[in-house]
Amino acid sequence: MLEMTHIKKIYRTISIETHALEDLSLSVKAGEFVSVTGPSGSGKTTFLNVAGLLDTFDSGSYILDGKDVSRLSDREMSQIRNRTIGFVFQSFNLIPDLNVFDNVDVPLRYRGLPATERKARIENALSMVGLSARVRHLPSQLSGGQQQRVAIARVLAGDPKLILADEPTGNLDSAMSREIMDLLGKINDNGTTIVMVTHNAECSERAHRQLHVFDGRIADVDRPRVVLGSPVATPGLTATLN
Amino acid sequence: MPFGPIIRAMRHNRMRFAFIILEIAITLAIVTNAVNMILDERKKMLQPSGFDDDNLVSIAYQPFAPEFKEQSYVEALVQKDMRAIHSIPGVKAVATTYFLPWQGGGSSGVWKTDRFNGKFQAQLYAARGEIFQTLGVKVTQGRAFVETDTPVDSNVPTRVTIISRALAKKLWGNANPIGHVITNGEGATPRTVIGIIDDFYNPYAWNIGEFVLFTPGRAYDTTGAVFLVRTEPGAMKSVVAQLEPRLLSVNPGRVFRIVKISDLKDQYFSGGKLVIRAMTAIIIILVFITALGIMGISSLAVAERTKQIGTRRALGATRADILKHFLLENWLVTTAGLILGVIGAYGLNVLLVSKLSDVKMQWELVAGGMVLLWINGLMSTVPAAMRATLVPPSIATRSV
Numbered sequence: 338m339l340e341m342t343h344i345k346k347i348y349r350t351i352s353i354e355t356h357a358l359e360d361l362s363l364s365v366k367a368g369e370f371v372s373v374t375g376p377s378g379s380g381k382t383t384f385l386n387v388a389g390l391l392d393t394f395d396s397g398s399y400i401l402d403g404k405d406v407s408r409l410s411d412r413e414m415s416q417i418r419n420r421t422i423g424f425v426f427q428s429f430n431l432i433p434d435l436n437v438f439d440n441v442d443v444p445l446r447y448r449g450l451p452a453t454e455r456k457a458r459i460e461n462a463l464s465m466v467g468l469s470a471r472v473r474h475l476p477s478q479l480s481g482g483q484q485q486r487v488a489i490a491r492v493l494a495g496d497p498k499l500i501l502a503d504e505p506t507g508n509l510d511s512a513m514s515r516e517i518m519d520l521l522g523k524i525n526d527n528g529t530t531i532v533m534v535t536h537n538a539e540c541s542e543r544a545h546r547q548l549h550v551f552d553g554r555i556a557d558v559d560r561p562r563v564v565l566g567s568p569v570a571t572p573g574l575t576a577t578l579n
Numbered sequence: 580m581p582f583g584p585i586i587r588a589m590r591h592n593r594m595r596f597a598f599i600i601l602e603i604a605i606t607l608a609i610v611t612n613a614v615n616m617i618l619d620e621r622k623k624m625l626q627p628s629g630f631d632d633d634n635l636v637s638i639a640y641q642p643f644a645p646e647f648k649e650q651s652y653v654e655a656l657v658q659k660d661m662r663a664i665h666s667i668p669g670v671k672a673v674a675t676t677y678f679l680p681w682q683g684g685g686s687s688g689v690w691k692t693d694r695f696n697g698k699f700q701a702q703l704y705a706a707r708g709e710i711f712q713t714l715g716v717k718v719t720q721g722r723a724f725v726e727t728d729t730p731v732d733s734n735v736p737t738r739v740t741i742i743s744r745a746l747a748k749k750l751w752g753n754a755n756p757i758g759h760v761i762t763n764g765e766g767a768t769p770r771t772v773i774g775i776i777d778d779f780y781n782p783y784a785w786n787i788g789e790f791v792l793f794t795p796g797r798a799y800d801t802t803g804a805v806f807l808v809r810t811e812p813g814a815m816k817s818v819v820a821q822l823e824p825r826l827l828s829v830n831p832g833r834v835f836r837i838v839k840i841s842d843l844k845d846q847y848f849s850g851g852k853l854v855i856r857a858m859t860a861i862i863i864i865l866v867f868i869t870a871l872g873i874m875g876i877s878s879l880a881v882a883e884r885t886k887q888i889g890t891r892r893a894l895g896a897t898r899a900d901i902l903k904h905f906l907l908e909n910w911l912v913t914t915a916g917l918i919l920g921v922i923g924a925y926g927l928n929v930l931l932v933s934k935l936s937d938v939k940m941q942w943e944l945v946a947g948g949m950v951l952l953w954i955n956g957l958m959s960t961v962p963a964a965m966r967a968t969l970v971p972p973s974i975a976t977r978s979v
């Protein structure tokens with residue numbers, strides 16, 4: 338699903354260069370649920386940005402869903418983000434002026450789907466996260482957990498092959514976190530690949546494979562754990578530690 | 580086009596959009612009416628007077644010599660003066676009259692006549708000499724004045740009149756006006772119509788500018804006289820230089836005042852020119868302020884939605900989608916303002932028609948104003964909308 342080799346990402350400002358990703362190589366198979374942990378500033382978000390085509394990288398190669406995505410136009414990257422990838426953010430990133438229904442609708446409109454199909458997808462996705470009764474609510478009228486469920490419904494409605502989550506439970510209490518993790522687990526059970534950055538050990542435990550980022554490089558923490566009913570991946574990871 | 584969600588989202592910023600909608604509406608209302616007034620003033624300026632304005636000059640004198648106290652002396656002197664003026668090279672015609680095109684100098688009165696119900700208003704001017712040749716107006720029916728039309732005794736009222744075609748038409752339609760009699764409002768001093776002139780239009784006389792009666796009266800007495808002189812094209816300067824010396828050689832006991840009709844015309848339009856300048860300034864300032872307002876509001880809209888734009892980009896919006904989003908939002912606001920503005924434009928016009936000007940609003944003007952403000956609105960949003968397209972999608976994952 339995701340194949341990164343020798344990825345390098347340097348942030349340049351006038352005065353300093355930050356080597357955010359230093360020779361990062363990683364492979365994630367379709368259907369895997371991978372967690373990424375690491376100290377603050379180690380490059381987890383940077384890795385996720387590169388993986389999600391939210392940011393470019395300086396060198397190395399990246400094959401996403403069988404396609405070389407190292408040299409795409411902005412337009413092509415937008416299209417892949419729209420169709421292949423679903424994002425879950427730490428701060429939910431719902432659009433405050435739009436109600437729940439319109440929020441879930443946002444990526445579907447950019448995909449240019451007809452209104453009837455969009456409506457069906459939105460209603461289906463909202464019922465999967467248990468928020469069918471909240472379609473007219475604004476994000477500010479929902480709890481944090483509910484907002485994150487709307488964000489997940491937004492992902493589900495798009496039916497992506499890959500979900501990238503950056504600390505999806507970072508702003509939630511433990512009960513709500515568990516709810517969200519259950520949801521992500523269920524989605525993964527249906528075959529969607531998930532890569533999730535987290536600080537939370539409990540959340541990390543849910544993944545098939547736990548990766549550790551340190552100074553812009555990635556390492557496998559432990560052996561892959563077998564989760565019943567899901568495809569088990571051989572870790573295709575080339576880890577380089579200092 | 581995602582109209583629905585944009586409109587629904589805009590409802591959450593009602594006050595801000597209401598402000599800009601109102602600003603656009605007021606601008607359209609005022610700009611269209613200002614343009615309307617400018618066009619009206621220009622139309623007035625471009626309307627021909629029917630006179631040979633550029634080649635007309637008037638010279639008046641005030642006497643100080645004792646011989647001017649005798650009316651009989653003045654009678655003879657005016658004849659001599661007219662011959663003297665005529666002999667200046669480049670003079671085409673001369674008459675004595677108080678009438679000054681673009682200014683007036685006669686009176687306007689209420690008159691009565693046969694076969695016309697009620698009274699009517701018209702300008703009245705006394706003149707002697709080649710008055711119509713001087714003005715550049717043609718006698719198209721009947722005859723011009725002759726010397727014997729002027730009574731020898733200056734206390735006897737004149738018995739004939741020459742009127743404008745427009746007045747004849749108003750009074751008797753297409754019937755032959757020659758021989759009809761016009762009296763004053765009380766039915767006294769009857770004057771028979773002996774000739775018709777065309778085109779006569781004196782803008783100074785406003786709504787009766789086309790309606791005139793000329794009588795073969797005296798435009799001079801013991802206190803002075805006024806001559807109207809028409810020159811050959813291009814001879815104005817040399818004629819003006821010789822007028823005073825020539826008349827001084829006839830009688831030096833007087834002072835002169837020379838006025839070119841083209842100067843009177845400029846003076847007449849000075850108010851209109853001021854209106855045009857003021858209205859132009861108002862238009863420029865209003866459009867500029869509206870542009871600034873829209874720029875400010877769209878800049879604010881983009882600045883406070885950086886995270887949202889990044890999120891939209893992350894969710895698959897292309898740069899073009901973002902551009903479209905902000906232009907569309909502005910287009911909706913502008914259009915709402917313009918719709919309100921159309922009502923305002925006509926409303927203000929109705930108010931002005933009863934108070935200030937007398938011109939109805941043209942729909943072409945309103946349409947033109949809408950197009951102008953649409954473009955203005957679009958152009959004013961473009962800078963902010965372009966900035967929005969530069970927000971990177973990675974903003975979406977940035978904490979705070």
Ligand SMILES: Nc1ncnc2c1ncn2[C@@H]1O[C@H](COP(=O)(O)OP(=O)(O)OP(=O)(O)O)[C@@H](O)[C@H]1O
Pocket residue numbers: 348349355356357375376377378379380381382383384
């Ligand atoms: N836009 C940027 N410009 C410059 N430097 C950046 C930028 N984004 C990240 N960095 C730097 O790159 C390094 C990696 O940052 P990143 O956000 O990927 O860390 P992280 O592992 O996600 O940290 P955290 O756990 O705090 O979220 C850091 O040193 C950070 O300062």
Ligand SMILES: [Mg+2]
Pocket residue numbers: 381382383
């Ligand atoms: Mg981070």
